[in-house]
Amino acid sequence: MDLSLKVTNCKECIYRSWAFKNLTDEELRLINDEKIEKYFRKGDNICLEGEPISSFMYLQNGLVKLYKTELNDREHIISIAKPNDFIGLLSIFSNVTHVYSVTAIEDSVVCFVDLAIIKNLIKTNGIFAIDFFEKISKIADSVIKTRVDINTRQLRGRIAYILLLFSKHIYNSTKYSLPISRKEVAELIDMSTENVIRVLSEFRKDKLIQIEGKNIEILDIKRLERVYDLG
Known part of the structure; x- marks a missing residue:
């Protein structure tokens, strides 16, 4: 309404x-x-x-x-x-x-x-x-x-793209609340929801990001940018 x-x-x-x-x-x-x-x-x-x-x-x-x-x-x-x-x-x-x-x-x-x-x-x-x-x-x-940018990258590069998009071009911060669901992230990058969840978990284990629900903190933006650049 x-x-x-x-x-x-x-x-x-x-x-x-x-x-x-x-x-x-x-x-x-x-x-x-x-x-x-x-x-x-x-x-x-x-x-x-x-x-x-x-x-x-x-x-x-x-x-x-x-x-x-x-x-x-x-x-x-x-x-x-x-x-x-x-x-x-x-x-x-x-x-x-x-x-x-x-x-x-x-x-x-x-x-x-x-x-x-x-x-x-x-x-x-x-x-x-x-x-x-x-x-x-x-x-x-x-x-x-x-x-x-999305279609020429593998899954890790696509997830890095989304995280950097919200960080650098929308919120101008390394800390933000992701406004879309994991399912919507998948719909944006043409991947399955399961793969999105898996890669986000990998990024957390690699200490690239910290995740609590929808709250995202990019811990190492330079490394995340390299993931994006490598595709």
Whole structure:
């Protein structure tokens, strides 16, 4: 279930994206008047695969997973989005329905703007349009790089990649609470849950990490980086 929040003024919002820096005050007011901010608890669905696309979505706070559901109901996680990321951006101009689902993996705040407003701004503000499509290209490049990084590594390298991803690019700390389950880690790196559990246990025995439930502490980040580099 989502809960509507008091709307923050776009011009003063600390989460304001660089993509909006080239909008005029009038254009910002238009977005501000029409946007909706919603709060999602961990586990809440933000959008589902196959639902009509009606809004541009911007993650203000929290973490979400983007995933597709296979015919056997197994989820395949495409990527993890963090604050200041656009979510659902890759399909908003190429499809009329979402081609993947988005679910909160931490309590999250998402800003929704009517897609018709964004499309009109693209038509009338060329600089904004360039910034916007540059962002789409960077997201596509990032998704491709992530899949290559994962698929070209063996299991130990894949687990090292995930641990370093959350440490260096999301939490900026060697200590954090892993926001996804072992099963979701497996879905992200295309391995079995059993293998994920086994390798995490090996890393603990090798004193690379310390694990207590979901709490992770990287004890030797240099060695873990070598595991990742060696694949």
